Amino acid sequence: MPRVCEFVLVKRTRTRLRVTMNFFRSNITTMTGYAPGEQPQGGKFIKLNTNENPYPCSAKVQASIGRAVEAGLQKYPDPTATAFRIRAAELYGVEPDWILCGNGSDDILTIVTRAFVDTGNHVRFARPSYTLYQTLAEIQGAKCHIVDYQPDWSLGEDFALHCDHLRLAYLANPNSPSGTVILPDEVARIADALPCPLVVDEAYADFAETNCLSLVAENEKVMVARTLSKSYALAGLRFGFLVAQPQVIRELSKVKDSYNCDTLSIAGATAAIDDQLWFEQTRAAVISTRTRLAEQLQTLGFDCVGSQANFVWCKHPKHSSQQLYQRLKADGVLVRYLDYGDWGDGLRITVGTDEQIDAFLAILSAII
Numbered sequence: 001m002p003r004v005c006e007f008v009l010v011k012r013t014r015t016r017l018r019v020t021m022n023f024f025r026s027n028i029t030t031m032t033g034y035a036p037g038e039q040p041q042g043g044k045f046i047k048l049n050t051n052e053n054p055y056p057c058s059a060k061v062q063a064s065i066g067r068a069v070e071a072g073l074q075k076y077p078d079p080t081a082t083a084f085r086i087r088a089a090e091l092y093g094v095e096p097d098w099i100l101c102g103n104g105s106d107d108i109l110t111i112v113t114r115a116f117v118d119t120g121n122h123v124r125f126a127r128p129s130y131t132l133y134q135t136l137a138e139i140q141g142a143k144c145h146i147v148d149y150q151p152d153w154s155l156g157e158d159f160a161l162h163c164d165h166l167r168l169a170y171l172a173n174p175n176s177p178s179g180t181v182i183l184p185d186e187v188a189r190i191a192d193a194l195p196c197p198l199v200v201d202e203a204y205a206d207f208a209e210t211n212c213l214s215l216v217a218e219n220e221k222v223m224v225a226r227t228l229s230k231s232y233a234l235a236g237l238r239f240g241f242l243v244a245q246p247q248v249i250r251e252l253s254k255v256k257d258s259y260n261c262d263t264l265s266i267a268g269a270t271a272a273i274d275d276q277l278w279f280e281q282t283r284a285a286v287i288s289t290r291t292r293l294a295e296q297l298q299t300l301g302f303d304c305v306g307s308q309a310n311f312v313w314c315k316h317p318k319h320s321s322q323q324l325y326q327r328l329k330a331d332g333v334l335v336r337y338l339d340y341g342d343w344g345d346g347l348r349i350t351v352g353t354d355e356q357i358d359a360f361l362a363i364l365s366a367i368i
């Protein structure tokens with residue numbers, strides 16, 4: 001019997017896994033699915049491709065997770081991560097019932113999409129931006145309005161245009177891959193003009209000079225998503241949250257998995273936001289390396305945009321971005337090559353430690 005199974009498995013992989021039963025919803029079989037950045041396991045590369053924090057998280061995180069393990073894991077976690085919400089509410093000047101926690105902010109974006117977007121509805125987001133928005137819309141069987149950024153990285157009037165079927169708009173702010181920011185006044189204007197809710201994805205707001213948290217109290221349709229993956233160096237822990245008005249959080253909670261945050265991530269995330277000294281120091285280090293990285297890239301002839309995130313988006317007028325990505329990879333440096341079709345392509349380089357960025361710049365200048 002095991003032999004038969006083995007044979008079938010090998011054969012299936014060779015025929016590229018085409019499903020023959022037709023019980024899948026048609027939007028699932030026709031969609032491509034989200035393509036995450038490469039995550040090679042082990043320390044072979046200087047890894048500057050998925051915007052992780054290069055520094056280890058606060059030591060308080062490990063201690064807190066250790067205590068949670070000692071206390072035992074046989075019971076279900078707190079379904080609403082109350083300990084985290086109490087601490088985060090103090091930090092951000094809201095009440096705990098304004099916060100919904102998730103298994104990373106991707107989980108938060110999924111919950112929001114499932115709650116608002118039905119088959120045949122429309123969603124809106126900008127290009128180039130976080131490509132997960134399109135995947136989430138496709139899972140629902142929704143139609144995407146993709147609005148291109150202007151050459152100066154502002155959003156034209158089209159982003160707020162009225163449309164009867166529009167149910168949700170996503171705005172990454174700071175944007176990825178550009179690192180550029182739409183100022184809160186402009187976001188408020190967009191939110192007021194939009195005929196639907198707006199989720200402001202602030203995955204990188206901790207590295208920026210402004211954020212849109214204060215807009216949540218002014219407009220029931222504004223929701224702000226945050227993550228501990230980047231600024232708190234906890235991409236491996238999976239913890240994110242949403243700030244919205246309490247009646248909105250109440251409806252969204254019906255859509256989430258009952259135990260979407262586990263005991264260890266709640267313990268770790270709560271300890272992380274409690275250590276604001278670690279946070280301030282690490283943020284300052286990342287921002288200072290970001291400035292240096294952008295200056296050096298410009299010295300090497302790259303066109304860079306001013307970034308308020310923990311990465312820099314760039315393109316060289318004389319070298320193909322895709323080839324540079326491949327040459328760098330061959331030399332042990334992983335950066336992100338992103339191709340947005342007829343919009344164009346470029347390289348997104350995560351801010352590493354000073355040592356990593358020095359090594360990267362040395363390899364890059366040798367290539368150029």
Ligand SMILES: *Cc1c(COP(=O)(O)O)cnc(C)c1O
Nearest residue numbers: 104105106130172203227229240
């Ligand atoms: C990294 C990222 C996220 C998701 O972060 P999680 O690890 O799922 O918390 C969300 N939005 C943008 C724009 C990101 O870059």
